[in-house]
Amino acid sequence: MGLSTTGTRSFAAKKELKKTIAGYCFISPWLIGFLFFTMLPILTSAYYSMTSYDILDDPVFIGFGNFTSMMSDELFWKSIKVTFTYVFFSVPLRLAFALFVAVLLNQKARFLRFHQTLYYLPSILGGSIAVAVMWRRLFMADGAFNAILEIFGLNRGISWIGREDTALMTLVVLAVWQFGSSMLIFLAGLKQIPQSYYEAARIDGARRDQMFFKITIPYLSSVIFFNLIMQLIAGFTVFTQAFVVSGGSGDPLNSTLVYALYLYQRAFKYYQMGYASAMAWVLVLIIGTFTIVLFKSQGKWVFYESKGGK
Amino acid sequence: MASKSRKVAGKILFQVLMFAFGLIMIYPILWMISNSFKTTNEIFGSASLLPEKLLIDNYVRGWRYVGRLTFTQFFKNSLFYSCFSTIGVVVSSAFVAFGFARIPFKGSKFWFAVMFLTMILPYQVIMVPQFIIFQKIGWINTFKPLIVPMFMGLPFFIFLMVQFIRGIPVELDESAWIDGCGYFAIFTRIIAPLMKPAVITTTIFSFYWRWEDFLGPLLYLNKPKLYTVSLALRMFSDPQTSTDWGAIFAMGTLSLIPVLAIFIAFQKYLDQGIATTGMKG
Numbered sequence: 207m208g209l210s211t212t213g214t215r216s217f218a219a220k221k222e223l224k225k226t227i228a229g230y231c232f233i234s235p236w237l238i239g240f241l242f243f244t245m246l247p248i249l250t251s252a253y254y255s256m257t258s259y260d261i262l263d264d265p266v267f268i269g270f271g272n273f274t275s276m277m278s279d280e281l282f283w284k285s286i287k288v289t290f291t292y293v294f295f296s297v298p299l300r301l302a303f304a305l306f307v308a309v310l311l312n313q314k315a316r317f318l319r320f321h322q323t324l325y326y327l328p329s330i331l332g333g334s335i336a337v338a339v340m341w342r343r344l345f346m347a348d349g350a351f352n353a354i355l356e357i358f359g360l361n362r363g364i365s366w367i368g369r370e371d372t373a374l375m376t377l378v379v380l381a382v383w384q385f386g387s388s389m390l391i392f393l394a395g396l397k398q399i400p401q402s403y404y405e406a407a408r409i410d411g412a413r414r415d416q417m418f419f420k421i422t423i424p425y426l427s428s429v430i431f432f433n434l435i436m437q438l439i440a441g442f443t444v445f446t447q448a449f450v451v452s453g454g455s456g457d458p459l460n461s462t463l464v465y466a467l468y469l470y471q472r473a474f475k476y477y478q479m480g481y482a483s484a485m486a487w488v489l490v491l492i493i494g495t496f497t498i499v500l501f502k503s504q505g506k507w508v509f510y511e512s513k514g515g516k
Numbered sequence: 517m518a519s520k521s522r523k524v525a526g527k528i529l530f531q532v533l534m535f536a537f538g539l540i541m542i543y544p545i546l547w548m549i550s551n552s553f554k555t556t557n558e559i560f561g562s563a564s565l566l567p568e569k570l571l572i573d574n575y576v577r578g579w580r581y582v583g584r585l586t587f588t589q590f591f592k593n594s595l596f597y598s599c600f601s602t603i604g605v606v607v608s609s610a611f612v613a614f615g616f617a618r619i620p621f622k623g624s625k626f627w628f629a630v631m632f633l634t635m636i637l638p639y640q641v642i643m644v645p646q647f648i649i650f651q652k653i654g655w656i657n658t659f660k661p662l663i664v665p666m667f668m669g670l671p672f673f674i675f676l677m678v679q680f681i682r683g684i685p686v687e688l689d690e691s692a693w694i695d696g697c698g699y700f701a702i703f704t705r706i707i708a709p710l711m712k713p714a715v716i717t718t719t720i721f722s723f724y725w726r727w728e729d730f731l732g733p734l735l736y737l738n739k740p741k742l743y744t745v746s747l748a749l750r751m752f753s754d755p756q757t758s759t760d761w762g763a764i765f766a767m768g769t770l771s772l773i774p775v776l777a778i779f780i781a782f783q784k785y786l787d788q789g790i791a792t793t794g795m796k797g
Contacts, residue, residue: 341544
């Protein structure tokens with residue numbers, strides 16, 4: 207008897223070991239990639255952030271030097287201001303548009319499939335360089351935007367991408383224009399809401415706006431939450447659009463110098479790898495703070511069905 | 517009667533507004549396409565979508581680019597990069613996803629959580645050290661720094677596929693166990709064939725992202741011979757040089773064709789993919 211229990215035990219242990227080996231075999235591509243292309247860079251980045259390093263010579267340890275010089279770097283603060291402005295306008299506007307159009311598309315009417323495609327198309331093409339280049343042309347003094355204003359007699363010959371006070375807004379518009387993916391996610395969420403909720407509310411004499419704020423929004427809150435986090439991260443790390451629209455410079459007068467662009471310049475224009483790494487960690491801190499605050503605030507405004515909340 | 521006609525009027529108004537708004541949405545793209553057929557003088561200060569006559573000069577001029585390089589080379593480079601990365605990322609992600617979804621091994625939950633965290637890690641953190649590593653091993657001005665990491669799977673795709681595999685009934689695996697199959701056989705014979713929708717979705721997205729990728733090529737491909745279409749377009753439109761807008765719009769339009777073609781062919785899968793995972797198009 208004693209023999210047979212040790213027998214089954216060792217059999218079970220063998221099976222367990224086999225599972226572990228098989229498991230690690232299957233995840234090995236990711237695990238190796240993670241160790242070499244993510245973990246190793248994270249550790250070296252943490253070290254570089256404490257050094258002065260121009261690639262040619264060996265890194266020189268300077269402690270928190272990069273972080274203290276950042277505090278007195280005017281361009282650093284400018285890039286923070288530009289990025290926060292960009293996020294502050296583009297993320298809520300994009301989500302609001304996405305939700306608004308998703309609600310419009312979530313009803314019984316004709317051609318909805320066609321409309322959905324039209325609204326989604328800019329999101330599919332919007333990431334391409336061709337579109338970013340076109341955007342610059344669109345908002346030049348002699349671009350199509352002014353030509354359209356001309357029709358309404360409003361053209362004052364403003365170069366929207368050339369002026370300090372409007373250039374960033376063209377980037378915001380470019381971001382908001384691509385609300386399609388969020389819209390599709392909202393639409394999928396809306397389709398999950400049981401129609402009986404609305405019917406019951408209608409019987410109780412609820413108005414449309416009441417139903418929207420009392421049923422739709424709470425029901426969608428987890429989807430909104432998810433979208434918000436993803437869009438915040440994308441917003442804080444925006445690079446390509448600003449790079450292409452400003453020709454890599456962040457001009458006019460650094461008004462489009464978003465954080466990731468300034469970091470790129472420090473690293474690959476001036477070869478200050480230490481300073482750029484330190485900037486990257488500040489970015490992690492910013493994104494991390496926003497993510498944590500949002501997660502903490504979840505309990506107040508995000509409702510999950512399984513918890514029975516409504 | 518009155519209420520019925522009011523309803524019809526409402527429906528018509530809804531359609532008119534939706535179409536008008538939709539037109540505004542795609543106007544910039546149409547404007548770009550129509551500009552690719554216009555003379556440079558015609559482009560300035562015009563919002564019109566109809567070129568005076570269809571000129572293909574822009575395409576001919578644009579395709580020749582500068583010096584001896586033509587867009588043939590850039591399209592080849594983009595296709596090479598996009599296709600190889602996509603094959604690598606889809607196969608490896610499926611493999612890893614199976615491990616996470618179906619094998620309850622020790623540490624599985626821990627590594628899955630780690631993978632989840634890497635999804636919100638900004639690329640900027642690893643950009644600089646990765647560049648330095650690749651420089652030290654002599655990978656600059658090759659496609660290796662862009663393609664090799666893709667063969668390690670992408671957390672977004674792995675996550676999507678794990679979700680998908682969890683939806684496949686476990687009974688299928690169990691009957692295969694009884695037939696004496698190991699994990700590898702279960703993956704290749706049972707799970708992999710059933711993953712078709714997830715594979716199509718990730719293939720499309722991977723292709724899009726690689727085709728439109730800009731930062732990667734900007735960092736690692738510094739010789740014009742290696743430029744992808746995105747990089748060539750951007751060099752084309754450098755504000756420092758006088759810009760041939762007609763040619764840019766022509767090549768820009770061409771660069772969108774693969775993306776549009778796939779969008780039209782696979783729209784159903786795209787919708788599903790975005791809706792279930794929240795991936796960005």
